[in-house]
Amino acid sequence: MTPLADTAPERFIADFFTSLTESTVRGDPPESVMARHYTPDVVQVSDGIRLDHDRLLAHLRPVRKNVVGWRFEVHEAVADGGRIAARLTIHARTRKGGATATEVHLFGEFTEDGRMRRSRQLTRTLPAGAADLGERA
Secondary structure, eight states: OOOGGGSOHHHHHHHHHHHHHHHHHTTOOHHHHHHHHEEEEEEEEETTEEEEHHHHHHHHHHHHHHEEEEEEEEEEEEEETTEEEEEEEEEEEETTOOEEEEEEEEEEEEOTTSOEEEEEEEEEEOOTTOOOOGGGO
């Protein structure tokens, strides 16, 4: 990962989630994906649900199995050192053909080498028809 200090916050977040998803979907070993994107002590709280390293690792399997198209649309992001706040939309398509769009409000902490250490996310599913996969379809 490119360090946050070396890139615009919007680009960093888009690149982080794109790299994470591409690595997962193409079948890279899950432990390798985790090591490249997360610290061993990572904690992500998403909609009140706490995910540690092991729970995030377990989450990679359904992503690998189900996701076939994706795009991350970063609407805004600001950074202060290794901390970042961002608002983005995840556009995705599953093997069963369903397209979804999820709005994400993220507050995160990243290491100097670009791995996520902590994050808090609030999400909401957007209405049907909001998904736009653009070139990733």
